[in-house]
Amino acid sequence: MKVLVDRSDVERFRELVAVRLGLHFDDAKLDFLADTLRERTAAAGCGPASYLDRLAAPAGWREESGPLAEALTVTETFFFRNGDHFRALLEAVLPSRATAPGARRELRILSAGCASGEEPYSLAILLRERLPALLAGCVTKIVAVELNPAMLRKAEAGRYSEWALRETPADVQERWFRAVGRDFQLDPSLRATVAFEPRNLVDEDLAFWQAGAFDVVFCRNVIMYFRPDVARAVVARIARALVPGGVLFLGHAETLRGLSEAFHLRHTHGTFYYERRGGTEPGGAPEPQRSERAPAPGPAPAPAPHPPDGSWVNAIQDASDRIARLAGTPGRASTFPDAARVGGGPVRASAVAPRGCPDLGVALELLRAERFSEALDLLHALPPESLSDPDAQLLRAVLLTNAGARAEAEAACARILEVDELNAGARYLMALCREQAGDLRAAVEQDQAAIYLDPGFAMARVHLGRLARRSGDVSAARRELGQALVLLPREDASRILLFGGGFSREALVGLCGAELAACGGAP
Ligand SMILES: C[S@@+](CC[C@H](N)C(=O)[O-])C[C@H]1O[C@@H](n2cnc3c(N)ncnc32)[C@H](O)[C@@H]1O
Known part of the structure; x- marks a missing residue:
C-alpha cells in the first residue's frame, strides 16, 4: 500500500535529517526526500506521523540512522x-x-567521511611508500570515520572495482592490489593500517574530538552537503581536534568562507588547504604560498579602455534601493547589496545602517563618478569606529586601488585579510595591486585564491584570464574568460560596481569576449 505523506511531514523530515545527520536538502530535492520518507515509513509499518515521532526519540533514531544514512548520502x-x-x-x-x-614522531591522520575507504587507503599507500624518506622513524595512525554502514562494510572488505582505481598509477596498482575476478583486492597489510569506525560527524563526542588529537584531517566533499550551521559546528570540532599548525583538506568545491576563522588559507601545488592557526606561521597578513603552476610573469597588460556606461546609474540605483529597504527594516542586522558577497561573505549592515553609521551609498556614487579622492575624504571623515567596519574598509581599498594609490590599497587589503583571511574581494584587489606593481605571479595567486573562495566571482576570472593570456597560457586564458562570460550576466550589480573597474556589465562581457576571441576561443 502506498504511504501518503504531505508537505508538513516532508518539512519535518527535512529538519530532522539536517539536525541529526547534517544533510541539507533544498526545495528541488523535496520529491527525493518524500520518496525516502515513504519508503522508510512503509518499512516501519506505520504512518508518517508516528514514524517521524519515532525518529525524534533517541531509541527510534538509533535504529533508523543507518538505513537513513544509506538512503540519503552521496x-x-x-x-x-x-x-x-x-x-x-x-x-x-x-x-x-x-x-x-619539537615535531612529534607520530603522524595522526583523520579521514572524516571516508565513504568506502578509497581516501584513507590512498593515504596509507602513499605514506607506506614515502614517509620513511620524509620523516624517518615516524609512526602513522590513520583513523577513518563514516556515517553510512554499507560504505564502512565495503571499506573493511577492501575490494574494489576497476572504476575505483581509475586514477591509480599502474605500478601502484601492481604493488598493492591483487585481481580477484573483475575486482581488485587491497593488500591485507595495508588494510590493517587504517582504523575504520562508524561515526556521525554531527555528534559531539569529547573523547574522540580531543584537543590536538590529529595532525592532518581530510574532510573532502562532505561539508558541501551540510546545512551551514551544522557545517560550522563540524568545522569547529575539527579545528579543536587539530594541533596548532595542523592541516585540513577540503574538497575542491568547498571553502571555509563564512564557516571558520580558525585557519590560514594555504596555496601550493595548484591547490588550497587550511592550516590551523597557532602554529609557527610568520606574523602579519598571511599570503597564499607560491603556486608552482602559476603562469610565468609576462609583460604588463595594456590599460583597459574605459567605455561610457549608462548602466552604472541603474546599478547605483539598485544598490541604493536595497540600502533604503534595509534601512527601513528595523532590527535587520545586515547588508547592503543583496547577497552582496563583496568581501567573500554577506556584507554586514553596520556600514550602511542609518543610525550614526557611514552612508556608503554616497561614497559608491562618487566611486561610480570616478571621484575617488572625494569618496576617500568622505570615508576619512567618518568616526573611527565606522572606518573599522569591514564594508567601509573594503570600499576604501577599492577607492585606493582605483585611484592608483597602490601601497595604501595593499595596506588596506592586508588589514582586511588580517581579520578575514577568506575575503575574496580583498584578494582580488590585492591581485590588481600586485599587477600594478609588476608582480604578475603574485597577482595570479591572489586571483586564484579569490576564485577558490568564491567560484562565482566573475571579475576575478576576467582578470586571471587576461593575466594568463599575456603570459601565453592560452588554455588557462580560455578557461577563465569562458567561465567569466557565463558568470557575468548573473553577477551581482553591486559587485560589478565595486570591482568592475568602471566597466558596466555589458562592457565587461564585450571585453571578455574580445579577449577570448584573441586567444582563439569562441565568445
Ligand atoms: C562524497 S563522499 C566523499 C568521500 C571522500 N571523502 C572523498 O572525497 O572521496 C561523502 C561521504 O561523507 C559521508 N557523510 C555524510 N554525512 C556524514 C556525517 N554526518 N558523518 C559522517 N560521515 C558523513 C557520506 O556517507 C559519504 O560517504
Whole structure:
C-alpha cells in the first residue's frame, strides 16, 4: 500500500535529517526526500506521523540512522582523488613538519567521511611508500570515520572495482592490489593500517574530538552537503581536534568562507588547504604560498579602455534601493547589496545602517563618478569606529586601488585579510595591486585564491584570464574568460560596481569576449 505523506511531514523530515545527520536538502530535492520518507515509513509499518515521532526519540533514531544514512548520502569517491592534495601533503606539509621544532614522531591522520575507504587507503599507500624518506622513524595512525554502514562494510572488505582505481598509477596498482575476478583486492597489510569506525560527524563526542588529537584531517566533499550551521559546528570540532599548525583538506568545491576563522588559507601545488592557526606561521597578513603552476610573469597588460556606461546609474540605483529597504527594516542586522558577497561573505549592515553609521551609498556614487579622492575624504571623515567596519574598509581599498594609490590599497587589503583571511574581494584587489606593481605571479595567486573562495566571482576570472593570456597560457586564458562570460550576466550589480573597474556589465562581457576571441576561443 502506498504511504501518503504531505508537505508538513516532508518539512519535518527535512529538519530532522539536517539536525541529526547534517544533510541539507533544498526545495528541488523535496520529491527525493518524500520518496525516502515513504519508503522508510512503509518499512516501519506505520504512518508518517508516528514514524517521524519515532525518529525524534533517541531509541527510534538509533535504529533508523543507518538505513537513513544509506538512503540519503552521496558516496562518490575513488583512489587518489584530487591528486594535488596528496602532492601538497607529501611535498609541502610533511617536509615542513620534518623541520618544525619539537615535531612529534607520530603522524595522526583523520579521514572524516571516508565513504568506502578509497581516501584513507590512498593515504596509507602513499605514506607506506614515502614517509620513511620524509620523516624517518615516524609512526602513522590513520583513523577513518563514516556515517553510512554499507560504505564502512565495503571499506573493511577492501575490494574494489576497476572504476575505483581509475586514477591509480599502474605500478601502484601492481604493488598493492591483487585481481580477484573483475575486482581488485587491497593488500591485507595495508588494510590493517587504517582504523575504520562508524561515526556521525554531527555528534559531539569529547573523547574522540580531543584537543590536538590529529595532525592532518581530510574532510573532502562532505561539508558541501551540510546545512551551514551544522557545517560550522563540524568545522569547529575539527579545528579543536587539530594541533596548532595542523592541516585540513577540503574538497575542491568547498571553502571555509563564512564557516571558520580558525585557519590560514594555504596555496601550493595548484591547490588550497587550511592550516590551523597557532602554529609557527610568520606574523602579519598571511599570503597564499607560491603556486608552482602559476603562469610565468609576462609583460604588463595594456590599460583597459574605459567605455561610457549608462548602466552604472541603474546599478547605483539598485544598490541604493536595497540600502533604503534595509534601512527601513528595523532590527535587520545586515547588508547592503543583496547577497552582496563583496568581501567573500554577506556584507554586514553596520556600514550602511542609518543610525550614526557611514552612508556608503554616497561614497559608491562618487566611486561610480570616478571621484575617488572625494569618496576617500568622505570615508576619512567618518568616526573611527565606522572606518573599522569591514564594508567601509573594503570600499576604501577599492577607492585606493582605483585611484592608483597602490601601497595604501595593499595596506588596506592586508588589514582586511588580517581579520578575514577568506575575503575574496580583498584578494582580488590585492591581485590588481600586485599587477600594478609588476608582480604578475603574485597577482595570479591572489586571483586564484579569490576564485577558490568564491567560484562565482566573475571579475576575478576576467582578470586571471587576461593575466594568463599575456603570459601565453592560452588554455588557462580560455578557461577563465569562458567561465567569466557565463558568470557575468548573473553577477551581482553591486559587485560589478565595486570591482568592475568602471566597466558596466555589458562592457565587461564585450571585453571578455574580445579577449577570448584573441586567444582563439569562441565568445
Ligand atoms: C562524497 S563522499 C566523499 C568521500 C571522500 N571523502 C572523498 O572525497 O572521496 C561523502 C561521504 O561523507 C559521508 N557523510 C555524510 N554525512 C556524514 C556525517 N554526518 N558523518 C559522517 N560521515 C558523513 C557520506 O556517507 C559519504 O560517504
